[in-house]
Amino acid sequence: MPELPEVETVKNFLNLHLLKSTILWAKIENKKLRYEIPPQICKILINSRITKITRRGKYLIFLLNNKFAILCHLGMTGCFRLSTKSKKRKHDHLFIGIKKKQIIFNDIRKFGFIKLYKASEIFTCPHLKKIGPEPLSENFNISYLEKNKSKKVSVKSFLMNQNNVAGLGNIYCSEILFDSGIHPEKNFVKLKPEEYEKILKSTTKILNQAIEKGGTTIKDYNISDEKIGYFKNKLKVYDRNGMACYRCKKNINIKKIFQNGRSTFYCVKCQK
C-alpha cells in the first residue's frame, strides 16, 4: 500500500486534522509491531501538541511541542483512521485522543512501527541517516545519478533501494520504468544520459499525478471516509500481466517477472 504518494496523502490528512490539537489521552492496544511500541509513549503524548507532521521517504515524522518526535513507518498495511466513535477494530495498535475524536493506528501485518526520539535526534536516527534524496527534490538530478554509476544492479533494484532514492516502492518503480520506456532488468551503469533524463522526468510526472489522486489503493486501504486512493485507475503496467499495453496496443505484451523476490511488470515491446 504505502509508497511516497500514499504516505504524502496520509501526512496531509493528519496535518489537516491533528495540527495544534492537544492530546488528551493515549492508549496502546497492541504493542506488537515490527518494533514494540515504546511504553512511555503515552505519557509523552498526553498534554502535548503536534506542531508539525512531515514526511521523509516513506517515513512519517510527528514533531511534538515537548522536544520529542515520533517516527512512524506504515510497513505494508499500516494506516491511520480518524474516528468519533470508540469502537475497536481488529489489528488496532495505538489510540491517540484529541477533543471529541481519536486517531487510531491499525496494522494487519505488523510490518509498520512507531518509535520515539528526541526531536533533535530524529533526522539523524539510523532509519533516516542513510536514505537517499527525495525524488521530487532538486537533489535527485542527473549528476546524482551519474555519480552512482558504480552501482552494479538493475535499474529497478537501484530505484527500489531507499539509500539511492527515498520513497519509491514496487508499484511506482514499475510505473516509472514503463513511462521511461526502460527495461527494468537493464543494468543501471549501462544507462545513457538521455535515459537518466527520462527516469527523472517520469519520476516527477508519475509521483505528482499519484499525489494529486491521493495515492494508490489496491486492497481496502483508506483513511476514515476521505476520498483518496484513486491513482489505481491510472496504473499503466502494475498488476496487468498478460494484458495489452496501453502504449503499443499490441496484445499480451505486459509481462510479469521477479526481481529480488518482488514482482515487476513491463511491456516487452515498449521497454528496451
Add this chain to the structure above:
DNA sequence: AGGGCTACCTGTACGC
C-alpha cells in the same frame, strides 16, 4: 563493501 535472500505477519484468492 555491497548485493541478494529470507524472515517478519495476516489476509485473500485460487486450485483441487
Add this chain to the structure above:
DNA sequence: TGCGTACAGGTAGCCC
C-alpha cells in the same frame, strides 16, 4: 465447504 499454497504495496539483517 475446506484445505493447502502462493502472493501481497514494507524493511532489516544475515550471508556471500
